Amino acid sequence: MTRAGSTRTPLGDVSREHARRIFLAVSDPTRRGILDLLLVSESSVSDLVRPFRISQPAISQHLRILRQAGLVRVRRQGRERRYRLRGEQLRAVYDWVAHYERFWTEKLQALGAYLDEDVAGAAE
Amino acid sequence: MTRAGSTRTPLGDVSREHARRIFLAVSDPTRRGILDLLLVSESSVSDLVRPFRISQPAISQHLRILRQAGLVRVRRQGRERRYRLRGEQLRAVYDWVAHYERFWTEKLQALGAYLDEDVAGAAE
DNA sequence: TTGACACATAAGCGATTGCTTATATAAAGT
DNA sequence: ACTTTATATAAGCAATCGCTTATGTGTCAA
Numbered sequence: 001m002t003r004a005g006s007t008r009t010p011l012g013d014v015s016r017e018h019a020r021r022i023f024l025a026v027s028d029p030t031r032r033g034i035l036d037l038l039l040v041s042e043s044s045v046s047d048l049v050r051p052f053r054i055s056q057p058a059i060s061q062h063l064r065i066l067r068q069a070g071l072v073r074v075r076r077q078g079r080e081r082r083y084r085l086r087g088e089q090l091r092a093v094y095d096w097v098a099h100y101e102r103f104w105t106e107k108l109q110a111l112g113a114y115l116d117e118d119v120a121g122a123a124e
Numbered sequence: 125m126t127r128a129g130s131t132r133t134p135l136g137d138v139s140r141e142h143a144r145r146i147f148l149a150v151s152d153p154t155r156r157g158i159l160d161l162l163l164v165s166e167s168s169v170s171d172l173v174r175p176f177r178i179s180q181p182a183i184s185q186h187l188r189i190l191r192q193a194g195l196v197r198v199r200r201q202g203r204e205r206r207y208r209l210r211g212e213q214l215r216a217v218y219d220w221v222a223h224y225e226r227f228w229t230e231k232l233q234a235l236g237a238y239l240d241e242d243v244a245g246a247a248e
Numbered sequence: 249t250t251g252a253c254a255c256a257t258a259a260g261c262g263a264t265t266g267c268t269t270a271t272a273t274a275a276a277g278t
Numbered sequence: 279a280c281t282t283t284a285t286a287t288a289a290g291c292a293a294t295c296g297c298t299t300a301t302g303t304g305t306c307a308a
Contacts, residue, residue, distance in 0.1 A: 103211030
């Protein structure tokens, strides 16, 4: 049952679920690569298969995940399917990570690098 | 750096691998929750266990992943281990997603919502 | 030293991931 | 009507994930 979390606000869970899908979609390097390609131009599936070393079905599966996360949109054109980016959806990621912005904009980075005790875990 | 290039340079693979770990670490909602807690204050493991409904070992395992991604740092203090955020590492995520910023800052959002043919996939 | 705490790690397990090959569907070309 | 092209879906599989319980390890307190 994957999650052990609290099932409190139903509406909150919906958008939280949406955020979850987006973060999950974006966690895969191939899918980020696809999004980066779509940032340049709308593309057919064949266009998207070409740059990668994996099969067409694999790309189609990635595209499905991106679709379900609302990150791309498809349009039929002849026998092709042209995928276009829906970049606005990435705002969820942006908004989250922006909370951490001060860590690289302020100078308190200088405070880092002391007491770097990553114990045992480093080797693994 | 981290660009969509070929899998050639070994150094490129290292940083790409690092980026991969960071995105993967951040893809889990519990781990994002942990980071959000650490944004407020340095915390012991017990502090981090309390807000969640999962076991202490589960949290420790999440912390290991965050450690390996370089997103947190540990310090021993008596019998506690105090975790502190290393927010600068999230810059990789920020830099990536910032490429998409125009999608929600510009007005060309108005162009969206026409030809919304998400076919078949919508139901699933 | 013994015990209680704070935490990490190990082992095991079901669910999910990302890939593959095989097959279905749909449009276009002949 | 066949064939080719473009894509999706299905089925299967090894690897990984996120959790659990059980057990280790280090620290303080008595």
